[in-house]
Amino acid sequence: MLTTRPRRASDDDQEMEFLNPEEYLAIAAKGLMVDMRSPDGLAYYGYRNESEVEHVCPILLGSPYVFDRFLLLPGAVKVLLIGDPNLGLALRNETAEYREKREMINRELNDRFYGRSEFRGKCDLILQNEFVCQHEFVVKCERAVLECLR
Numbered sequence: 001m002l003t004t005r006p007r008r009a010s011d012d013d014q015e016m017e018f019l020n021p022e023e024y025l026a027i028a029a030k031g032l033m034v035d036m037r038s039p040d041g042l043a044y045y046g047y048r049n050e051s052e053v054e055h056v057c058p059i060l061l062g063s064p065y066v067f068d069r070f071l072l073l074p075g076a077v078k079v080l081l082i083g084d085p086n087l088g089l090a091l092r093n094e095t096a097e098y099r100e101k102r103e104m105i106n107r108e109l110n111d112r113f114y115g116r117s118e119f120r121g122k123c124d125l126i127l128q129n130e131f132v133c134q135h136e137f138v139v140k141c142e143r144a145v146l147e148c149l150r
Contacts, residue, residue, distance in 0.1 A: 002033060005043030010092045017048075034073075036066050042105075064113035071122065077148050078122060079141065080114065083129035091131055124148050 002017045004024050019027070024044045028035045033046045045063065070076050085106040089099045113119045120126060125144050129137055 002027065002046045002048065003043055005045075008092065008094075019044075034069070036063060036069065064109060064119065067113070067119070067122065075149075077124045077145050079125045079127060079145065080120065080123040081127055081129050081141075082114065083131060087131045088129070 001015060002019055002024060004019055004021050007016075007018055021044065024046070027033050027048075028037070028046065031049075033048050036045045036047070067078075070078055086099070086103065089102055094102070125148055127137075127141055127144060131137075
């Protein structure tokens, strides 16, 4: 995933590529990526095209602001992960200030998207994250997506 957001201590360099906004926009302008930029402008997210890299992770994370772009991707399985966002933020050891900011954003996202039946109806799967065991949750997600693809 490409992003312009600040690096977090919990980030994995194998999963994230950090760019400044100018670098991101240059790659997007060349058509070398799936651009998942959201209108909130807080940070840009996207994925390099398969032709650019040998291995592309089949799981795309995206903003609900651009969810309709996922609907255009052939074979895409749209999964909504739900759970207590405050617990998730606490487990990432974020600062209280950051958690407070994210809580406001999460409430807005829930009101505008995640909590609405129209949005949920566009999802192929809705999975509950209990934030107990990350490995077990990943296995659960993988099994559900594979079952959906059958």
